[in-house]
Amino acid sequence: MKYGLIAALFVAPLTALPSVAFAASTSFPLTIENCGSHIVIDKAPQRAVGLGQNSTEILLMLGLSDRMAGSAIWVSPVLPELAVDNQKVHRIANSTPNFEAVVAREPDFIAAQFLTSVGPQGRVGTRQQFSDLGVPSYVSPTDCVVTDNSVSDGSRKKMFSMDLLYQEIDELSRIFDVADRGETLIAEIKAREGAVRAKVADKAKDVSLVYWFSSPEVAGDAWMAGKNGASGYITQVLGAKNVVASEQEWPLIGWEAIAAEDPTVIVIGTMDRRNQGADDPAVKKQFLTTDPVVSKLDAVEKGHIVEMDAQAMNPTIRTISGLETVAASLERFGLLK
Helix, strand or coil, rough: CCCCCCCCCCCCCHCCCCCCCCCCCCCCEEEEECEEEEEECCCCCCCCCCCHHHHHHHHHCCHHHHHHEEEEEEEEECCHHHHHHCCCEEEEEEEECCHHHHHHCCCCCCEEECCHHHHCCCCCCCHHHHHHHHEEEEHHHHCCECCCCCCCCCECCCCCCCHHHHHHHHHHHHHHHCHHHHHHHHHHHHHHHHHHHHHHHCCCCCEEEEEEECCCCCCEEEEECCCCCCHCCCCCCCCCCCCCCCECCCCCHHHHHHHHCCCCEEEECCCCCCCCCCCHHHHHHHHHCCCCHHHCCCCHHHCEEEEEEEEHHHHCCCHHHHHHHHHHHHHHHHCCC
């Protein structure tokens, strides 16, 4: 599901991040291959628009609030440490804006989290429409590798890699001529991932997990994370097993199938969005503990239920905090052996 929520503050200020060698200034014009297209950046953008919470938060993390003309497609509060800078950026819409509303901000660059926003059937507009106005558009590489995702979530043939997120941070930082900031942010995330790997090495091989994003109806089939998305990456780092074997990003799975697998841990997504039956984590927990079948699962009876930022279940800047959350929970449950 292409929606989510903040769980906890997790990015340190740039001044506190690990030091890296100073990166070279960008040489313009800059040409980047992005999602099957070549985009040309003549100069560092001064009026960028972020379409999608993750794209906007990356720009804010790179210290670019003064070079943003607007943002849109929000489903949760901005990360607390970015709140002050975010207030400086015009909010075009919380949901998906129309093309005219974006163009009215006179953007010189579009950063989009999902192809559904600016793809061939873009809900905001197509890349060609923006290109016709001289505005280059950039789509997150984490979404470019997904198939059949121009109008919905699609499928992921290969396991998500944080390298795709690092590519996005690096390319955006070079586009805005702040490559040193990009390198610093990437180094910090890599250090955090390394710390988790060291903690959990070969200790969770007997653990199985399922990641429940939401459901159209509380007791009906549930959107569970497929094996190759960000949640699959988290499970892989932990050395555990994702009980959902589908390549779809968010397949609808019946609870009977989940019960048959009897996962060790159930991870539920937390979010502010309330347009699906099981968006509210409190509703999820009530279902888990009262349903005649699901309440008998080992994970439920032992209280092995983890609340995690639903945005971290998607390939985003928050995925690293999701990894830390699940790892810490497994340790608390006594499952790292």
